Amino acid sequence: MQALINLLEQTQVLAAVIGLIVLLMIEQAHPFFDFFKGSVKEKGKHLLANMALGLTNALIISVFFVSTWLWASNWAYENGFGILNWLAAVGLPAWGHTLGAVLLMDLWMYFWHLINHKIPFLWRFHRVHHADPNMDVTTASRFHTGEIIFSSALRIGVILITGIYLWELLLYETIMFAVVQFHHADIALPEKLDKALRAIIVTPAMHKVHHSRWQPETDSNYSSLFSFWDRIGKTFRLHNPLKTLRIGLDEFDSDKDRKIKGLFDMPFREGDKRDNDK
Template structure:
């Protein structure tokens, strides 16, 4: 089992790096919004700020939370607690456990995302992600460390409640983050392709709406991997034409808010409209 966990951890890192490089290349060749107007320097500064947050968060998770997740997973299995373990005892096959783990984790991510928008304390941290006016593939890694700590700590309880295996969590995160990188990228698909894909997964056209400066659009399209949670939760929304969409947050739109220090301090500052 440890060999499988190690393999999935390596795959997760490799998939994230490959996804980042490929999508950066596509963005450079065919940007949808062309935020940087061909300026490699400005795009590089943007990448550095966002990835500094992403790498900091990855280090914190590795040092302080993966061990706790493993403990929770082992404890749930040994004591046969959690929804999926109870269903397994009732005769659910092993593949059903894994499929259920992916679906239920994605449902939790949808609910957690809604909480980050609706609870003012959580929103103070989550707005670091939304304050990026130049959303691209690196925005997928731009989350405040405080939000990551809250999410990672709550995940211990989620693992126990659902009865997840750690390798199932790693499998979900590998797939989910690949889709998250994809739908944050500064790209656009042909309408027919985007329409077909968003029947199942979140697409660039769908998630760009979530990063709109207009709050009714910001408070929509919360899904991370599977798009159908927004239809079930009646939070699905589109914007046409997409080119007229304005991305970011008006209250955090200064040059300071684009620097690493500014990103870390956003939760502890009031915006200009507060």
């Protein structure tokens, strides 16, 4: 089992790096919004700021949380605890356990994302992700460390309640992050292809709406991997034509908000209209 976990961890890193490189190349060749107007230097600064957050978060998860997730998973399995372990005890096959793990984790991610928009304290951290006015593939890694710590700590309880194996969690995260990179990228698909794909997964056209500056659009399309949670939760929304969409947050549009220090201290500054929603 440890060999499988190690393999999935290596695959996760490799898939993320390949996805980043490939999508950066596509963005450079065929950008949808062309935020940087061909300026490699500005795009490089943007990449460094976003990836500084992403790499910091990856290190924290690796050092402080993976071993705890493994403990939670092993405890749930050994004690027959959690939804999937209860179902396995009455005949759920191994493939059903894995499919259930992917669906349950993605459902949790939908609800976690939604409450990050609804609870002002959590929004303070999550807005770091939304404050990027030049959304591209690197924005998929732009989450404040505080949000990652909250999410990772809560995941311990999710693992116990669901009975997910650690290798299933790693499998889900590998697939999910590949889709997250894809739908954050500054690209667009032909409408028919995007429509076909978004019947199952979140697409660029769908997720760009979530990064709109208009709050009713910001507060929609919370899904990470599978798009159908938004249809079930009645939070699905499209914007047409997509070129008229304005991305980012009006309250965090200064040069400071694009630098590494500004990203780290953004949750602790006033200025967001939701700060008064207490």
